[in-house]
Amino acid sequence: MSQPRADVSRRDVLKIFGAAGIAGATTGLAGGQARAADKLVVGVIYVGPRDDYGYNQAQAQAAAAIKAMPGVTVVEQEKVPETNDVQKTMGSMIEQDGATLLFPTSFGYFDPHILRMAEKYPKVRFAHCGGLWTEGKHPKNVGSYFGYIDECQYLDGVVAGHASKSKKLGFIAAKPIPQVLRNINAFTLGARSVDPKITTSLIVTGDWALPVKEAEAANSLIDQGVDILTCHVDSPKVVVETAERRNIYVCGYHANQATLAPKGYLTGAEWNWLTPYTMHVKDAQASKPLVNFLRGGLKDGFVKPSAYGKAVPEPARKRADAVKAQMMKGEFIIFKGPLKDNTGKTVIDTGVAQKQTDVVLEQMSYLVEGVIGKV
Amino acid sequence: MQRLARAGEAVAIPLGAMVAALVVFGLFMAALGHNPLEVYALIYRGAFASAFSWQNTLARAAPLVLTALCVAIPARVGLMIIGGEGALVLGGLAAAVIGHQLAGAAPLAVKLAMAAGAMLMGAAWIALAGALRHYRGVNETIASLLLTYIAIALFNHLVEGPLRDPASLNKPSTAPIAEASMLGRLPGLDVHWGLGLGVVLCLVLYVFTGRTTYGFAMRIVGGNVRAARLAGLSVGTLILVACALGGAAAGLAGMVEVAAVHGSANASLIAGYGYAGIVIAFIARHHPLAIVPVALLVGGLGASGGMLQRRLDLPDATVLVLQGLAFMLILASETLYGRGRLGRARSATT
Numbered sequence: 197m198s199q200p201r202a203d204v205s206r207r208d209v210l211k212i213f214g215a216a217g218i219a220g221a222t223t224g225l226a227g228g229q230a231r232a233a234d235k236l237v238v239g240v241i242y243v244g245p246r247d248d249y250g251y252n253q254a255q256a257q258a259a260a261a262i263k264a265m266p267g268v269t270v271v272e273q274e275k276v277p278e279t280n281d282v283q284k285t286m287g288s289m290i291e292q293d294g295a296t297l298l299f300p301t302s303f304g305y306f307d308p309h310i311l312r313m314a315e316k317y318p319k320v321r322f323a324h325c326g327g328l329w330t331e332g333k334h335p336k337n338v339g340s341y342f343g344y345i346d347e348c349q350y351l352d353g354v355v356a357g358h359a360s361k362s363k364k365l366g367f368i369a370a371k372p373i374p375q376v377l378r379n380i381n382a383f384t385l386g387a388r389s390v391d392p393k394i395t396t397s398l399i400v401t402g403d404w405a406l407p408v409k410e411a412e413a414a415n416s417l418i419d420q421g422v423d424i425l426t427c428h429v430d431s432p433k434v435v436v437e438t439a440e441r442r443n444i445y446v447c448g449y450h451a452n453q454a455t456l457a458p459k460g461y462l463t464g465a466e467w468n469w470l471t472p473y474t475m476h477v478k479d480a481q482a483s484k485p486l487v488n489f490l491r492g493g494l495k496d497g498f499v500k501p502s503a504y505g506k507a508v509p510e511p512a513r514k515r516a517d518a519v520k521a522q523m524m525k526g527e528f529i530i531f532k533g534p535l536k537d538n539t540g541k542t543v544i545d546t547g548v549a550q551k552q553t554d555v556v557l558e559q560m561s562y563l564v565e566g567v568i569g570k571v
Numbered sequence: 572m573q574r575l576a577r578a579g580e581a582v583a584i585p586l587g588a589m590v591a592a593l594v595v596f597g598l599f600m601a602a603l604g605h606n607p608l609e610v611y612a613l614i615y616r617g618a619f620a621s622a623f624s625w626q627n628t629l630a631r632a633a634p635l636v637l638t639a640l641c642v643a644i645p646a647r648v649g650l651m652i653i654g655g656e657g658a659l660v661l662g663g664l665a666a667a668v669i670g671h672q673l674a675g676a677a678p679l680a681v682k683l684a685m686a687a688g689a690m691l692m693g694a695a696w697i698a699l700a701g702a703l704r705h706y707r708g709v710n711e712t713i714a715s716l717l718l719t720y721i722a723i724a725l726f727n728h729l730v731e732g733p734l735r736d737p738a739s740l741n742k743p744s745t746a747p748i749a750e751a752s753m754l755g756r757l758p759g760l761d762v763h764w765g766l767g768l769g770v771v772l773c774l775v776l777y778v779f780t781g782r783t784t785y786g787f788a789m790r791i792v793g794g795n796v797r798a799a800r801l802a803g804l805s806v807g808t809l810i811l812v813a814c815a816l817g818g819a820a821a822g823l824a825g826m827v828e829v830a831a832v833h834g835s836a837n838a839s840l841i842a843g844y845g846y847a848g849i850v851i852a853f854i855a856r857h858h859p860l861a862i863v864p865v866a867l868l869v870g871g872l873g874a875s876g877g878m879l880q881r882r883l884d885l886p887d888a889t890v891l892v893l894q895g896l897a898f899m900l901i902l903a904s905e906t907l908y909g910r911g912r913l914g915r916a917r918s919a920t921t
Contacts, residue, residue: 245887271881278839280634280763280832284627285877287761291623292616293881304742304839308832326741371731373741402727403838559740 235269236297236481238262239289241282242274243302244405250431250450255301255325257451258469262477271295278304286313290320297321297480299473314338321486323476326375328558329488341472341490343498344552346382347523348465350530351501351516352447353386355462356424357394358512359445365396366417368427368435370404372571374560376428381564382530383426388566390515397422398569404430414438424462436461445507452502464502471497493552495524537562580908585854588904589868592897599892605883617878618871629762632870636769637824638848639855639862640776641697644817646857647780648810649793654700654715655821656845657722658693662822663829664726665692667836668734670748670829681752685826693822694815696722701814705807723841730836744837754831765827770863772820777859789813821845854901872897
């Protein structure tokens with residue numbers, strides 16, 4: 197009695213799987229299109245959603261722009277964790293989509309995931325955002341690109357220094373790591389170049405995407421009298437929206453968040469990843485070797501400030517534009533002695549100037565004078 | 572005959588639910604303007620069409636088998652533990668510390684010590700939730716969830732503080748373990764040993780919980796605690812052992828992540844595998860052997876989800892719709908057990 201029923205369901209299942217198999221075989225041919233010799237297939241991998249108003253969106257904007265380049269096909273995958281999953285995603289892009297240039301964008305993808313896949317696929321180019329590629333230690337088909345966004349943070353600070361009435365600024369940071377500390381310090385130095393009485397109150401949330409903690413931190417800073425906020429978290433959306441709701445000013449980060457705070461958005465520090473993306477794509481198309489270490493600031497077009505908001509006063513625009521002009525000429529140095537940290541210790545001696553390319557800056561472990569908080 | 576019928580049911584019903592989920596998803600995709608046949612073809616190609624896609628599926632399933640056991644085994648004694656993530660991260664941390672400390676020892680000894688340390692850590696962590704339940708009457712579901720938050724906070728504090736490798740600048744990590752102490756790949760496959768360990772542990776725990784008197788005693792506790800006490804079973808010990816076994820499985824998952832993938836403990840370990848295991852255990856109805864195919868299904872959905880994203884330019888949310896549909900329909904189909912012609916025939920004979 198049981199036999200007929202079981203048979204029917206098994207046959208059904210077989211039929212469906214069979215059909216899927218045939219369909220799979222046919223689109224297998226269609227899928228081959230991506231491998232056409234004259235097309236460069238570029239794979240882009242994001243750790244979060246592409247529309248996060250932050251880190252991932254900044255990368256996705258560049259990916260969208262290179263789609264328009266002739267002879268380029270882009271395949272994208274979002275919300276890929278920094279585990280074995282990302283290795284399999286890179287492998288899928290290479291094996292199934294025919295990708296030969298990959299942009300795995302999250303910092304945590306580099307070691308061990310990209311390094312392992314680069315060894316396995318020596319002919320594929322891996323361009324990673326922020327990773328420290330080291331000559332002799334890391335494979336030649338891996339490159340890292342990054343921007344000196346502390347320049348834009350300094351400009352944010354200059355604008356904030358003019359716009360603040362309470363002289364109290366707030367910074368919400370994910371983790372006390374060198375990259376983040378450099379932004380906090382540059383922002384504070386910018387503000388204190390306008391008025392040395394200004395302080396920056398720092399709250400560290402502990403991770404890259406903790407929307408609830410970010411909102412709590414924003415509210416708590418505003419309650420303490422902070423009247424301008426900025427942040428370094430993956431998505432500044434929550435911080436920017438909270439600032440707007442509480443009627444204070446805010447500086448954005450990663451991408452442009454002006455639409456989220458039409459009243460209070462002053463300016464922001466944005467990535468312009470299209471510059472390194474275009475370089476890597478063109479090199480791949482011309483079969484030129486991969487540039488392993490790609491860095492740039494404002495003058496190289498790797499970063500850009502957001503357009504000034506309505507609330508930015510005229511003197512702020514003037515001063516920030518003047519500093520920006522110096523940066524564009526490569527004459528402005530943010531970290532130079534004498535510089536003290538917030539415990540009173542001298543961290544850069546008088547007469548010492550650390551240029552953007554100085555690797556000492558990539559190991560920053562202090563908060564400058566004027567920052568209220570601890571590493 | 573009845574046994575066969577029941578087994579047939581156990582296969583036919585979830586498969587039917589899966590097919591129904593695919594049909595509904597096809598309609599959803601058609602509404603979005605995609606050809607459902609093309610969508611099905613991509614799902615198949617992404618997860619099962621080639622040796623590469625099978626390995627993709629298997630690799631994604633590997634950590635989930637172990638974390639699902641952390642839910643399934645305590646469920647035998649009637650406890651709903653959802654804190655596998657905490658046991659995983661602390662197990663991984665223990666493994667990373669042991670692996671680094673024993674840097675000079677024989678690789679096999681290091682691997683065994685890492686596995687043992689991680690399993691003990693995970694076992695202790697989940698047993699804590701079991702003890703709170705048994706001795707203090709604290710709800711174990713909430714307790715294990717809250718313990719996970721504590722575990723992650725503790726993990727972050729240690730990895731970013733006392734245990735941080737000073738060389739790890741922008742990605743705080745513990746000191747790396749030696750390359751020789753890493754777990755390799757399964758022979759002939761690009762899938763690490765975590766999958767092998769998971770399958771073996773499923774088999775062992777299946778025999779232990781389903782084929783031994785001790786396992787039978789656990790099921791009695793799960794069925795009726797009072798009856799178990801009247802029968803003279805030491806309920807407290809049974810609960811603690813079940814929790815410890817589950818926790819050990821999740822701890823081992825953490826060790827595998829460290830020793831087969833990351834090489835050190837860092838925040839990438841907190842990837843939600845512990846939570847993904849909950850769904851798998853429920854779909855597998857807490858049966859250790861059923862966990863393996865269900866984990867494969869979830870791994871396959873992960874692999875084809877990537878394919879759908881890349882080829883049809885869909886957001887990840889669309890893939891979550893497919894997963895959600897599959898899980899909902901499989902869980903809803905539970906009500907169909909014993910309702911077919913077979914079920915009626917069976918109840919007529921008994």
